[in-house]
Amino acid sequence: MNRTDVNAPAGRMRAGPLPARILPFALYMAFVAVVPAIGSLWPAFDIRWLYPVKVAVVAGALVLYWPAYRELADCRLTAAEVLVALASGLAVFVAWINLDLPGISLMAADAAGFDPRAADGAIVWPLAAMRLGGAALVVPVMEELFWRSLVMRWIDCHDFLGLEPRAISRRALLAASVVFGLEHHLWLAGILAGLVYGELYRRSGKLWLPVLGHAVTNGALGLWVLSTGDWRFW
Numbered sequence: 292m293n294r295t296d297v298n299a300p301a302g303r304m305r306a307g308p309l310p311a312r313i314l315p316f317a318l319y320m321a322f323v324a325v326v327p328a329i330g331s332l333w334p335a336f337d338i339r340w341l342y343p344v345k346v347a348v349v350a351g352a353l354v355l356y357w358p359a360y361r362e363l364a365d366c367r368l369t370a371a372e373v374l375v376a377l378a379s380g381l382a383v384f385v386a387w388i389n390l391d392l393p394g395i396s397l398m399a400a401d402a403a404g405f406d407p408r409a410a411d412g413a414i415v416w417p418l419a420a421m422r423l424g425g426a427a428l429v430v431p432v433m434e435e436l437f438w439r440s441l442v443m444r445w446i447d448c449h450d451f452l453g454l455e456p457r458a459i460s461r462r463a464l465l466a467a468s469v470v471f472g473l474e475h476h477l478w479l480a481g482i483l484a485g486l487v488y489g490e491l492y493r494r495s496g497k498l499w500l501p502v503l504g505h506a507v508t509n510g511a512l513g514l515w516v517l518s519t520g521d522w523r524f525w
Contacts, residue, residue, distance in 0.1 A: 308452050309441070311359035315352040316437040319345060319430075339405065339418055346425035349433055361452070362440050362498045363432075376500045379487050380507025387480045387512060388524065395479040402476070404522035414517070422525065423513040431505035434471075438485065439492045439501050443467040456496045464489045484508065 322345035330338040357363075368376075390396065407419040444451035446463035468485030475481035488501035516525050 308359060311356040312436045312441040314356070315349045315433045318352055319349050319433060322348070339407065342405070342418075342425065343421040346421065346429050350429050353429070353432060353436075360436060360440075363436075363502075365497070366499050368497065368499060368503075372495060372497070372500055373503065376491060376503040377507055379491060380504035381511060383480075383484045383487050383504070383508045384511040384515070386483055387477060387508065388515060390477055390480040390483075391523075395477075397476040397478060402523040404516075405525035406522040419517060423510070423517070426513055426525075427506050427510035430509060431502045435488065435492075435498055435502045435505055438467055438471045439489055440498050442470070443489055443492070456492050456498075457494070459489075459493050464493060 322341065326338050326341050326345075329336065329341065405422055407415050407422060409415050441451060443459055443463050444454045444456070446466055447458070447460050448454040464486065468482050468489055471485035472478045472480070472482030484505075488505055491500040491504055492498060512524060516522060
């Protein structure tokens with residue numbers, strides 16, 4: 292059983308390193324699996340409004356276990372590091388929207404994606420804003436804690452917190468990136484993104500850099516989707 296950390300702010304808990312990084316990701320994936328079933332069982336319910344619920348639940352788990360994320364304790368970044376993260380995130384975004392090709396994508400050409408429009412075709416902006424905010428602010432923190440900080444280091448050393456990011460092997464970088472890519476319909480773009488975010492972490496030793504790069508990718512993708520109406524990418 293987790294016990295209260297007397298040094299943590301009220302309402303936050305001490306967690307083991309594995310549960311603290313796995314639980315937010317597991318909650319997110321549980322929603323991904325369950326939401327379609329809810330839509331089938333309850334057709335009258337607009338399941339799009341479960342997205343902000345999903346984001347709130349994941350964000351709540353991150354806040355609850357925030358003291359456990361010591362890799363996020365130092366948020367000092369140089370201007371050069373920020374520029375590299377921004378450029379990397381934009382490069383992944385450009386690759387993402389151009390790798391929707393047969394053979395390297397599991398996304399159907401007529402995939403619905405997350406469509407925030409009402410019946411009359413007008414965008415429901417509260418819904419769109421929550422989708423964009425969740426993708427750009429919450430998902431990058433949750434996924435980088437899981438895929439880069441935990442999985443990528445755990446492949447090399449099960450006592451992953453004791454492994455410096457700069458000591459992560461290329462084998463671990465590649466393996467974690469492949470599995471990360473297979474989580475997405477655009478699997479090749481996902482692998483490329485995993486390699487970019489992972490290399491940011493390996494070279495800098497700072498998890499905030501891949502978080503920032505990931506946030507830029509997701510934010511740019513969301514703005515592009517809203518401007519083009521190509522909801523498949525959401």
